[in-house]
Amino acid sequence: MGEVTPRPNNLREVKRLGSEGDVTCILITGANGFVGSACVTEARARGIEVIALYRRAPLAKWANDPGIYPLQADLSDPAITAPLQNATAKAQSVIHAAAHLGGDAASHAQDTLRGTQTLLDAMAGGGTRLVLVSSIAVYDTMQIVPGAALDETAPLDDPDHPRDAYAGAKLRQEQMCRASGLPLWILRPGAVWGPGRTWNGLLGLWAAKLHVQINSGGELPLTHVTHTAWALVEAAMRAPQGTAALNVLDDDRPTRARFLRAHRRMSGWPRLTLPIPYNVWMALVHLLKPLSSRLPGLLQEPVARARLLPLTWPNTALRSTLGGEDTDTFEGMLARTLGDNSP
Template sequence: MSAAALAITGATGFIGRHCVEQARAEGTTLRLFVRDMAKVPTAWQTDKTVEIIAMDLTNTGDGLANALDGIRTVIHCAATLSGDQDRDTVAASVAVIDAVIAAQVPHVVLAGSLSVYDVSGVPKGGALEESTPVNTDGRDTYAQAKLTQETLFHDGASFYGYALSVLRLGAVWGPDHLFNAHIGPAVGSTLLKIDGGGEVPLCRVELAAQALIKAAHEHTGVGTLNILDDDRPNRTDFLTAFRACGWPKQVLPTPLWLWRMAAFITPDKPTMPGLLRRAVLEARHRPVTYSNTMMHNRLGPVTMLPFAAAMQAAIEQQEQQATPP
């Protein structure tokens, strides 16, 4: 294989493809792991600094370890948001860890998630920081899988000595991914806004990519960092900017205390809808703030935009992509 400084798994995913573009802009030689070659942009296929390997991470045998030969850092973006967590998040991570150990890759950067935190101990208006305990008991399968993933990578680093950087990304957003579960559920064209105060923990996909690539350059690792936009809106300001996309047609404000009461009187079981499960409701809507101080201290300058301007730009880009040439 040709020499490459950096490998990226899940390279055609929402976060992964932005990491690729960030690294290409910096002139980094890349080895990309994808599941479906049909999703690979032509520009990547014709770029001599990019090597593309089509591979199912959960079914590679020794192939993945061989494919990581000579790699200094792996950015692991491969995961699923709503699919088979056991297979696409947990099993894929086990395969990557095994291959990293076999190939003696010295550094791994994990695209983690803010969802692993236990917000129940953060007081109203308090700040969620890297020191906040993690716990996903009673949570959705995504949060549980992301914490399992983190634990697996930490265990591998402890036993086998590779450097590990865990970047806990906020609610990653951008064109075609403008909305998130921290606002409330939808019924047709109507949004039920759940609002008890606090910030929406946003992370622009461009920021996520910048942070992951910056961490990849720090070969001794940067530890665990929360990756969040500087300008984090409240839910009212989020919707004011978001509704420029034409949805929702109506917004029905509903107080957090009402949802808490409903969650309290209904069975707290996995079969119940997420917002009627206490741990899920608190994780998405507890009125807290978020700190990204360590991100700035460890990674240095990153490109930031005011939220309203960034949302408007993302909406315009989304509309341009949807318009046939």
């Protein structure tokens, strides 16, 4: 069952509305996760009260902030619907960041999909708007040609035959939220990076201490966690017109080679790199296709194309809809995150 952590100002005292249209309180699920905790920080920086829903121990830094109301609950447990209804009734917006991030289909079914249904059941019949944290993983890059600009008009993957469990869960999650009839934003972040998470699966693979860099020459679809949180909270502040789906990407999107140069210069890592051209790698993938079901993801064509296909990733719709801009260049953001160790 959900339980509100006692506070000098407890959850019952959160006011639902200021003047019409004001957002004074946001409920954030997955609030102790990488994206969710950044959203808590962003909302509080704007003076917005937060109901921070978490499954395990909350972040210690919340303890002394009277504008954060911790709510411990497991969204996969339908028994929390009643306390969740109370929480969603006190917020004008919900940012739904809770989800399973791995590749296990059973965990996605429970944590991502059942958890989303529990939230939607609690929100049913109310006017609270929903901001879903989806992913660019929903796009079907098997239908995209190399060198294309992938934006919100790109085809989506087939939820009945997705390339992997994560993409399938995100596609189903979007379907569920659309069918709810709630005022809905769907935000699709790229590879979210930031403190403690500067590396990602779009950069190649590791063979012991050797980094195999599959250099496609396209942009890395990165979004810094602070930029991601800004976009999510900004959407939560606004009423969507219909169902708005937006890709969330940094303005300054480096190539893989540029990323690697900057990361090595600032951190000294990775020390050993073997660059392989994209076309050479895909030739290997095609050669091994009869064995693909038993091979790692980057040796399966749908996964390899989704992660490595040379593309550009415009964020035009994001900027025209929500505004905003990067707070620094890619190198500047990386230096803030890692500490610039260059001479």
